[in-house]
Amino acid sequence: MDAKSLLRDCLDRYVFLNPDCVPVEGYAASAVYDLTRGLISTFPSAYFPFFELFRARRLREIVDALAPEERDDFVEFLDFLMEHEYVAVVDDAASFPEISQSWDAPCKIHNAIVDVRERHHDYRKIIAELDALGCQHLQVRGYSKLFGLTELAELARLCRDSSIQTLEAVLAHDPAVRDDDYVAVVSANRIIASLVVHSADGDRQLVVDYGARGAAAGLVTMEIQLTVKPLESHLDCGHIARRQLLPPSTQTFNELHHFNGCLNRKLSIDEGGEVRNCPTMRGSFGDHRAVSLADVVSREDFRRVWRARNDEIQVCRDCPYRYACTGCRALLEDPDAGDSKPLKCGYDPYTDSWTDWRARPNAAATLTRYQARVHLPILQ
Amino acid sequence: MILVFSKSGDPSTLDVMRWIHHLSPARVVRINADEEYHVELTFADDDFLVRVNDDEFRLAEVSSAWLRKGGFWFKGLFPAITAQGRPALTRHLSQMLERENRTLRDHFHYVLRKRCAVLGSAHGSTPNKLVVLEHARELGLSIPPFSVSNLRSHAQSLAESDRGHVTKAMSDGLYLFDTTESKTGYFTYTEALGPQSLEDVGTRLAPSFYQQYVEKAFELRIFFLDDQFRAGAIFSQNDEKTKVDYRKYNNERPNRVIPFRLPQEIEHKLSLLARRLDLNTGSFDMIVDRRGEYYLLEVNPVGQFGPLSEKCNMAIERMIAERLIANER
Numbered sequence: 001m002d003a004k005s006l007l008r009d010c011l012d013r014y015v016f017l018n019p020d021c022v023p024v025e026g027y028a029a030s031a032v033y034d035l036t037r038g039l040i041s042t043f044p045s046a047y048f049p050f051f052e053l054f055r056a057r058r059l060r061e062i063v064d065a066l067a068p069e070e071r072d073d074f075v076e077f078l079d080f081l082m083e084h085e086y087v088a089v090v091d092d093a094a095s096f097p098e099i100s101q102s103w104d105a106p107c108k109i110h111n112a113i114v115d116v117r118e119r120h121h122d123y124r125k126i127i128a129e130l131d132a133l134g135c136q137h138l139q140v141r142g143y144s145k146l147f148g149l150t151e152l153a154e155l156a157r158l159c160r161d162s163s164i165q166t167l168e169a170v171l172a173h174d175p176a177v178r179d180d181d182y183v184a185v186v187s188a189n190r191i192i193a194s195l196v197v198h199s200a201d202g203d204r205q206l207v208v209d210y211g212a213r214g215a216a217a218g219l220v221t222m223e224i225q226l227t228v229k230p231l232e233s234h235l236d237c238g239h240i241a242r243r244q245l246l247p248p249s250t251q252t253f254n255e256l257h258h259f260n261g262c263l264n265r266k267l268s269i270d271e272g273g274e275v276r277n278c279p280t281m282r283g284s285f286g287d288h289r290a291v292s293l294a295d296v297v298s299r300e301d302f303r304r305v306w307r308a309r310n311d312e313i314q315v316c317r318d319c320p321y322r323y324a325c326t327g328c329r330a331l332l333e334d335p336d337a338g339d340s341k342p343l344k345c346g347y348d349p350y351t352d353s354w355t356d357w358r359a360r361p362n363a364a365a366t367l368t369r370y371q372a373r374v375h376l377p378i379l380q
Numbered sequence: 381m382i383l384v385f386s387k388s389g390d391p392s393t394l395d396v397m398r399w400i401h402h403l404s405p406a407r408v409v410r411i412n413a414d415e416e417y418h419v420e421l422t423f424a425d426d427d428f429l430v431r432v433n434d435d436e437f438r439l440a441e442v443s444s445a446w447l448r449k450g451g452f453w454f455k456g457l458f459p460a461i462t463a464q465g466r467p468a469l470t471r472h473l474s475q476m477l478e479r480e481n482r483t484l485r486d487h488f489h490y491v492l493r494k495r496c497a498v499l500g501s502a503h504g505s506t507p508n509k510l511v512v513l514e515h516a517r518e519l520g521l522s523i524p525p526f527s528v529s530n531l532r533s534h535a536q537s538l539a540e541s542d543r544g545h546v547t548k549a550m551s552d553g554l555y556l557f558d559t560t561e562s563k564t565g566y567f568t569y570t571e572a573l574g575p576q577s578l579e580d581v582g583t584r585l586a587p588s589f590y591q592q593y594v595e596k597a598f599e600l601r602i603f604f605l606d607d608q609f610r611a612g613a614i615f616s617q618n619d620e621k622t623k624v625d626y627r628k629y630n631n632e633r634p635n636r637v638i639p640f641r642l643p644q645e646i647e648h649k650l651s652l653l654a655r656r657l658d659l660n661t662g663s664f665d666m667i668v669d670r671r672g673e674y675y676l677l678e679v680n681p682v683g684q685f686g687p688l689s690e691k692c693n694m695a696i697e698r699m700i701a702e703r704l705i706a707n708e709r
């Protein structure tokens with residue numbers, strides 16, 4: 001059905017927005033988040049008030065109140081909604097309540113990052129304590145060759161039979177390691193969900209098929225990425241571009257209404273062994289060998305940043321992508337303002353345009369300032 | 381202590397166990413029907429002592445048990461016996477051992493039910509689909525008219541009638557993943573009955589189940605736990621691929637599953653039906669036609685509630701966990 005036939009046959013019914021398709025109002029552009037299909041589409045914010053009307057009025061009343069010049073736009077908007085199957089026409093929507101907006105997860109810590117450069121950490125202690133906290137995902141980032149393939153295999157072994165379900169690794173390329181060795185370690189450890197090797201001698205992808213053949217292989221393969229790009233420091237993190245947005249699901253969408261998408265229930269061990277919210281955040285909670293992670297996690301000053309919602313951040317609060325964007329609380333456009341938007345975001349909600357954040361005035365200077373670690377954002 | 385009987389790799393079991401660990405310090409022992417364990421067990425005087433690999437427990441310690449999946453979980457207790465050169469005796473002995481095993485299993489379930497709160501149906505059995513439909517009808521729930529026949533002429537007349545019909549398995553249907561050899565999956569779905577279904581069929585065929593096709597407005601997947609109901613509506617009619625059976629997923633445009641408020645009257649009847657079938661948890665499949673009439677299709681005691689819970693944010697895993705820890709002392 002298209003908008004034309006709708007306007008002909010269904011004038012006495014209601015346009016019903018499926019509860020898994022949620023409109024989010026932004027400044028210039030607004031969005032519909034399709035939580036079932038994991039897609040976001042945007043439209044000019046001028047149309048946004050229609051959603052309110054759809055709930056309250058039959059189609060006929062809405063159409064009758066339109067000025068003649070608004071009619072074509074309205075038809076176009078209806079077509080947009082129908083083409084994406086965001087809407088249905090119903091006589092009565094009372095049987096279809098909204099999806100609950102509450103959010104919770106069965107863990108005290110959901111994911112953790114461990115950075116390694118010049119010295120090893122007490123991995124056994126870290127994994128045991130993360131397990132007790134119910135941690136589900138672990139990322140390890142090796143800036144130097146110190147944390148290599150052998151260490152990764154050992155870490156995977158430690159994670160076995162713990163709460164950790166996936167292990168992601170970023171390692172520095174080691175010329176002594178053959179491509180087959182990477183494949184062998186990943187094949188032997190299903191828990192390794194992703195492996196990126198930086199500072200490599202060439203860009204390539206290695207396919208791991210876990211021994212599956214035929215059509216099944218397509219379902220279970222994983223690719224190891226080798227890239228010549230180096231990973232220099234934790235300051236390389238925090239990029240926000242369209243492809244970094246989370247495909248919306250009920251869970252992430254709800255979580256981001258209540259919490260910060262990056263820091264909520266996250267814990268990190270930086271390269272110096274200090275416990276932090278994220279390796280790039282200022283504010284250490286002590287050396288991981290000296291403190292209990294459970295004690296750190298129960299501290300109010302550790303949990304405060306979890307609640308740094310995009311709704312409360314300058315500019316982000318006007319952005320239609322704010323419930324799909326993990327944001328960043330470590331590298332800010334204005335390091336002196338606690339509620340400043342992320343430095344590395346290229347979106348401008350006032351003009352609805354994506355540009356390279358580096359091109360913005362002051363971007364380079366701000367990054368240098370972070371590099372010098374003279375003034376890191378204060379959210380403690 | 382909480383006992384969980386399941387199969388390996390069941391994602392819902394993992395999620396519920398996460399919630400248990402998150403909400404309570406209760407000890408959880410999980411036993412998978414498809415895994416081989418080193419089992420030691422002794423039943424005596426209304427109690428039992430079980431050791432499964434390194435986990436040892438007595439019934440007195442078990443506060444709740446969740447029979448999520450599987451039949452009997454202690455495999456290989458009775459070693460196979462072969463009487464050399466006597467196939468009839470061998471067959472007889474193995475049947476006898478099977479009866480021994482079943483008796484032990486039934487007793488185990490009996491004692492379990494008597495002494496602790498058991499969630500889920502005994503030995504993972506699916507209620508007889510036809511009996512469920514009879515019960516539903518007696519309770520005043522509509523069902524699409526059905527018939528069973530082994531006559532080609534019967535199928536022929538249905539196929540030629542102006543109402544559409546579907547055919548499906550009377551029992552569970554096939555859902556087999558052959559991972560060892562060809563890594564191929566085999567599934568049976570609900571299929572529409574048409575003239576092509578009867579090609580190459582003789583005058584008599586295997587007794588087959590036929591049900592009148594109901595032009596649905598949407599389908600309902602209803603999870604229940606005791607008297608609590610969580611319902612989701614699935615809109616699949618737009619899509620030829622999933623028109624008859626929504627398990628034939630359309631991956632590019634997955635069907636929407638949205639929360640649904642069940643009418644009180646339907647909820648009440650479903651509760652009565654669950655009680656008759658002696659089920660304290662499971663899922664009902666229903667359809668609602670264009671005129672707003674509700675039809676019961678089937679009940680599944682061990683259905684997958686994960687997608688419903690996740691898409692509609694119903695926290696079903698948490699509900700189950702809370703029910704299981706409620707009896708912890």
Ligand code: SF4
Pocket residue numbers: 240310315316317319320321322325326327328341342345346347348349
């Ligand atoms: S950082 Fe803020 S402005 Fe940029 S995309 Fe995310 S929510 Fe929008």
